[in-house]
Amino acid sequence: TQLLEQSPQFLSIQEGENLTVYCNSSSVFSSLQWYRQEPGEGPVLLVTVVTGGEVKKLKRLTFQFGDARKDSSLHITAAQPGDTGLYLCAGVPRAGGTSYGKLTFGQGTILTVHP
Amino acid sequence: DVKVTQSSRYLVKRTGEKVFLECVQDMDHENMFWYRQDPGLGLRLIYFSYDVKMKEKGDIPEGYSVSREKKERFSLILESASTNQTSMYLCASRTPSVGNQPQHFGDGTRLSIL
Numbered sequence: 001t002q003l004l005e006q007s008p009q010f011l012s013i014q015e016g017e018n019l020t021v022y023c024n025s026s027s028v029f030s031s032l033q034w035y036r037q038e039p040g041e042g043p044v045l046l047v048t049v050v051t052g053g054e055v056k057k058l059k060r061l062t063f064q065f066g067d068a069r070k071d072s073s074l075h076i077t078a079a080q081p082g083d084t085g086l087y088l089c090a091g092v093p094r095a096g097g098t099s100y101g102k103l104t105f106g107q108g109t110i111l112t113v114h115p
Numbered sequence: 116d117v118k119v120t121q122s123s124r125y126l127v128k129r130t131g132e133k134v135f136l137e138c139v140q141d142m143d144h145e146n147m148f149w150y151r152q153d154p155g156l157g158l159r160l161i162y163f164s165y166d167v168k169m170k171e172k173g174d175i176p177e178g179y180s181v182s183r184e185k186k187e188r189f190s191l192i193l194e195s196a197s198t199n200q201t202s203m204y205l206c207a208s209r210t211p212s213v214g215n216q217p218q219h220f221g222d223g224t225r226l227s228i229l
Contacts, residue, residue, distance in 0.1 A: 006157070009155060030215070031215045033215075033217060035217075040124075040222065040223075041222050041223075042119070042205055042207070042220025042221050042222050042223055043158075043205075043218075043220050044220070045217035045218075048215050048217065050215060088157065088158065090218075092215055101146045101209045101211055101216065101218070102148070102160060102163060102173070103158075103218060105157040105158040105159075106157055107155055107156060107157040108155075108157050
């Protein structure tokens with residue numbers, strides 16, 4: 001069973017601060033997806049990183065996939081109250097077998113950005 | 116636009132009852148999933164279905180069953196509800212065309228078992 005360790009579990013910061021969320025595994029993944037979930041809603045995909053070492057930017061959010069495709073990070077610059085939510089990383093298994101698109105989720109990071 | 120609809124946002128049931136959670140997607144997706152979400156544990160896969168009438172157990176199937184009679188509908192059944200099944204339940208669907216396709220989630224059903 002592939003596991004993804006996500007840290008920290010909680011982050012409470014002031015508006016304007018920077019933060020980083022980490023997602024680590026001993027397993028290699030085909031790709032890594034990041035989702036964001038707001039209260040009362042389901043998770044929504046933010047980004048998929050596919051290539052080892054890949055960096056993707058989404059406005060103030062920077063996502064990185066580790067060279068060995070075992071870990072990933074999400075960095076938010078100058079956090080805003082609108083960034084508040086639950087952030088989830090999810091590993092996509094390597095191709096082949098009968099994965100049927102199953103994802104391995106991290107435990108999630110609850111981010112609160114105070115005005 | 117993609118739409119996954121879960122029939123109830125909130126549900127309160129009693130211990131021992133048989134509980135049905137319904138999920139419908141309008142995207143003609145082959146793959147559908149049921150998760151439960153608990154604080155600090157992330158999303159844990161209960162069951163998934165890769166086609167009509169096809170299903171496989173996920174990581175925590177005990178106490179649950181599923182039904183997929185039509186492509187668009189995936190039902191989760193709690194055979195005899197217990198208090199430890201109080202949780203948020205999320206349904207998702209996905210097209211299997213290419214490996215990196217995202218899962219599309221419903222807004223969840225918050226189930227309380229008294």
